[in-house]
Amino acid sequence: MRSALIVVLGALLTACGRPGAAIPAPHVDVGTTDTATTFLVSAPGLPAGVPITVTLFTPAGTRRVQGRSGPGSAQLTVSYARAGLTPYRVQVGPRAVTGELRRVPGPPVTPLQLKIGARAVRVTWPRPPALVLHPLDAQGNVAALLVTVRSTRPDGTVVTAHMTPRHLYAWTWLPTGHVPGLMHVVATTGHAAGEVGDVDVLPGPPARAQWTAARRVDALADRAGNRVGDGEALSVQGTRDGWNVTLPVTPVNARAALRADVPGGTLTAEGWATTRTPANSR
Structure with a gap:
């Protein structure tokens, strides 16, 4: 047992x-x-x-x-x-x-950080700046809620865009319109809001001008009719005493004065040129 x-x-x-x-x-x-x-x-x-x-x-x-x-x-x-x-x-x-x-991600939190490139653009550029946004929750996850972007152009026009984050970010173009000045951009999603992003909308390069005298040019404007900005890169090309001459010109208040006479002068800037006429050679 x-x-x-x-x-x-x-x-x-x-x-x-x-x-x-x-x-x-x-x-x-x-x-x-x-x-x-x-x-x-x-x-x-x-x-x-x-x-x-x-x-x-x-x-x-x-x-x-x-x-x-x-x-x-x-x-x-x-x-x-x-x-x-x-x-x-x-x-x-x-x-x-x-x-x-x-x-799943939590709700997005304030502040949203806007990434805008570039912060200064010409109104005549074919491609506007873009905004990229990573709406984060409290733990650093990208939230999946709808994002609303509101842009106020310099002329007062308000443009609104909506997008949903994909591949961990949301993005949109920011059309600037045709009027120079500051454009203000604000993004919101859920109960979260972002800082205000500013885009400096600049005039385009010169595309119009009037020779008013042998050594003066007035009414400098871009192709949208905006007055060109002060300090725009301009030059006058011509001949003097048998030499080819290039003379830098600095516009102020959409006007430019030549420091010397350049017979047969041609004003040039970024793919545009205008030649002085004989009537304005005096």
Whole structure:
């Protein structure tokens, strides 16, 4: 009788010593807060003191937290709040549970940071400046809410554009119109607002002019009819005493005075030119 009892006890000890024999299959519930991810591990009959390891396989590398079970359950918290799809592995003694954590971004927060390029443009440029925006939540995730961009042009015209972030950013063109001055740009999404972005809309290069005398040019304007800006790069090309001459000219208040007479002078600027007529050679 004593021998049979010893055999039975030996068999039970051997069974309990086999990997996983005393650890029931665990169940894992995953929860999220604003700043962390929690893993609740439970199993009927789970003994206390079983080592538990939670591993997140993030784009920046693995995040690992270790602990031990209490009677029947355990809760482990990982400080990880990035949005997206993240695989995980929960090791409970010799048993493992794998899965994927899907986390969505939170609401965007103020201030939104507008990235505008360029901050100064000519009204006659064929391509307007662009705005790029990364609307972030409190944890640095790009929010997915609709973004509204409101541009107020120098002439008072208001242009509104709507876009949804894709590939972690939102962007749009900012048409400037044809009037020089400051254009103000504001972006909003959800309850978040951004700083005001200013774009300096400048006149285009000279495309119109009137020779009013041998050494004076008036009514300098771009092709939209705006007066050219002071200090615009201009030059007069011609011949003098048998030499080819180039004379820099600096306009002020849409007028330019030549420092010397250049017979047959041609005023040039950025692909445009106008030649003085004989009537204006005096």
